[in-house]
Amino acid sequence: xxxxxxxxxxxxxxxxxxxxxxxxxxxxxxxxxxxxxxxxxxxxxxxxxxxxxxxxxxxxxxxxxxxxxxxxxxxxxxxx
Amino acid sequence: xxxxxxxxxxxxxxxxxxxxxxxxxxxxxxxxxxxxxxxxxxxxxxxxxxxxxxxxxxxxxxxxxxxxxxxxxxxxxxxxxxxxxxxxxxxxxxxxxxxxxxxxxxxxxxxxxxxxxxxxxxxxxxxxxxxxxxxxxxxxxxxxxxxxxxxxxxxxxxxxxxxxxxxxxxxxxxxxxxxxxxxxxxxxxxxxxxxxxxxxxxxxxxxxxxxxxxxxxxxxxxxxxxxxxxxxxxxxxxxxxxxxxxxxxxxxxxxxxxxxxxxxxxx
Numbered sequence: 305x306x307x308x309x310x311x312x313x314x315x316x317x318x319x320x321x322x323x324x325x326x327x328x329x330x331x332x333x334x335x336x337x338x339x340x341x342x343x344x345x346x347x348x349x350x351x352x353x354x355x356x357x358x359x360x361x362x363x364x365x366x367x368x369x370x371x372x373x374x375x376x377x378x379x380x381x382x383x384x
Numbered sequence: 385x386x387x388x389x390x391x392x393x394x395x396x397x398x399x400x401x402x403x404x405x406x407x408x409x410x411x412x413x414x415x416x417x418x419x420x421x422x423x424x425x426x427x428x429x430x431x432x433x434x435x436x437x438x439x440x441x442x443x444x445x446x447x448x449x450x451x452x453x454x455x456x457x458x459x460x461x462x463x464x465x466x467x468x469x470x471x472x473x474x475x476x477x478x479x480x481x482x483x484x485x486x487x488x489x490x491x492x493x494x495x496x497x498x499x500x501x502x503x504x505x506x507x508x509x510x511x512x513x514x515x516x517x518x519x520x521x522x523x524x525x526x527x528x529x530x531x532x533x534x535x536x537x538x539x540x541x542x543x544x545x546x547x548x549x550x551x552x553x554x555x556x557x558x559x560x561x562x563x564x565x566x567x568x569x570x571x572x573x574x575x576x577x578x579x580x581x582x583x584x585x586x587x588x589x590x591x592x593x594x595x596x597x598x599x600x601x602x603x604x605x606x607x608x609x610x611x612x613x614x615x616x617x618x619x620x621x622x623x624x625x626x627x628x629x630x631x632x633x634x635x636x637x638x639x640x641x642x643x644x645x646x647x648x649x650x651x
Contacts, residue, residue, distance in 0.1 A: 345411070345447055345502055348524050352564045356521065363561040364526075 305384060312377035315354065319373065322353055332374040354380060386432070388425070392418040395425060400436045401591045407444040414506045414538070415454030419481055426487040437599055438591035439488075439495040441514060442584050448501020449523070450510055453538070459637040467629065474628050478537050478621045481506075485539045488513040490612055492603035494594040498587035499523045500580070504562070509538035512547065515606065518590065519565040519574040520583040526562035532640065533632035537624040542616035548572055 312332055320327040323340045330339060337347065348364065354376075355362055360383040370376055386397045392408040404425060406412040414422075443449045462470040488495065488510075497511035500520040508525050511517050527544075529536045535557070544553045552571050556563070568574035578586045594602065627633060 345451075348562060349501065349522060351562075352522060352524050355564050356566065361563070361567060363559065365559065365561055 308377065308381050311358075311381045311384070312374060314357065315373055315377045315380065318353055318357055319350060322350060330373065332377070333372050335371045336373055336376070337371055358384060360384065388421075388428070390421040390424070392421045393425070395428075397432065397436055399588075399592070400438075400595060401588065402432055402436050402439045404439065404441050405444045406442070406450055409445065411447040411451035411502055412443055412445060412449065412507065413451055413454035413457075414481070414510070415457040416477070418454070419477065419484070422484045423480065426484050429487065429491065433491065433493055436493065437595035437602075438493055439491065439514075440498055440584070440587045440591055441495070441510065442498040442587065443500070446501070448507070449497070449499040449503045450507025451502050452505025452507050452509075452528075455532075455637055456641050459634075459641045462634065462637070471625055471629055475621065475625050478624060481538050482617055482621065485509065485513050486612055486614075486617070489539075489543070489610070492606065493599065494591070494602060494606070496587045496590060498583035500583055505529060505536060505540075506538045509536055509540035509543070512540060512543040515610065516575045516590065517568070517573060518576045518578060518583050518587050519568055520578050520580050521565050522580050523565040523568065523574070523583075524562050525556075525564075525568055525573065526560065527557050528560045528562075530557065530560050532636035533630060534627050534636075535620065535624055537620065539617050539620065541620060542613040545616070546611070546613050 316330045316332070317327060319336060319340060320330055323342060325340060336342070342350070351362060351364060351367065358380055360380065362379060362383060366379055367376070370379060388395050392412070393404060393406050395402055395404040408418060412418070461473060465473060494516070495514040496516045496518060497514040498518050499511055500522050501524065503511055503523055504526045505528060508527060527536050527540060535541060541553065541557065544556070548571055565574055565577045569577050576586060
């Protein structure tokens with residue numbers, strides 16, 4: 305099973321690739337709405353990409369109030 | 385009318401297939417303009433059906449297929465009217481959209497929804513009128529209506545109940561959670577999952593295949609296997625209108641329209 309750090313790194317990699325921002329500009333505690341400049345619909349597209357990558361189902365109500373990469377990665381890790 | 389270019393949607397006939405494209409910013413919300421043009425389409429359908437074998441619905445917008453009812457218009461109109469008149473207006477709107485949806489659902493020709501991105505609320509209900517849903521891997525489906533104090537009002541529950549198990553319907557409806565294309569295929573909602581941007585191409589290929597069969601046989605098979613749940617649909621309108629009269633709905637719509645939350649689409 306992969307570590308939480310690996311999950312976090314992959315989340316950051318995927319977010320950077322999907323929204324075409326430099327990977328090195330993203331940090332675990334960043335607010336991804338602000339940092340990526342995305343709205344809720346775009347956040348759902350990121351959620352879809354993450355679910356496919358990690359082969360999990362992540363109900364979006366678990367994402368309510370989550371806006372930083374670290375917590376997002378923790379929620380994903382709990383379902384791996 | 386073989387071709388139509390409206391403000392909310394367009395249709396054209398190509399290779400004996402009708403292609404209806406939604407293209408109203410921001411995400412094909414279904415309000416009075418879209419409904420007017422859908423009605424023009426269903427009025428033209430009997431003539432179109434003489435010379436075509438299939439129908440494909442899709443969206444030209446990057447955000448997705450359709451984000452559902454135009455909640456901003458619904459809120460604004462309900463604010464302009466007395467409560468009693470607003471409920472009458474909502475019922476009239478629902479009866480019109482149900483007529484459109486029922487016409488699409490009952491069309492004798494095979495129908496395909498080629499979907500991507502957001503397929504929420506009324507958008508999912510529109511897709512559910514089709515015989516097949518072909519989803520690109522970015523598609524995300526949801527019935528978020530309960531958070532507004534409502535149930536889906538465009539025929540979604542009766543059609544979902546017809547097509548899927550009741551337990552699945554309860555899960556999607558009562559949690560209001562969104563789910564991806566893999567889940568949609570797993571529960572039997574989507575017939576095929578395709579790569580990003582490939583849904584329309586695959587829908588065209590599928591329509592071509594369906595066009596090989598005798599149209600009367602296809603129509604008979606469809607009528608047999610896909611009955612329209614008219615009683616449940618009428619009941620849905622009654623329940624929706626009853627709920628719409630409750631204060632929770634106005635509060636829910638207000639919250640949505642005035643939201644500065646970055647996540648208004650998250651249930």
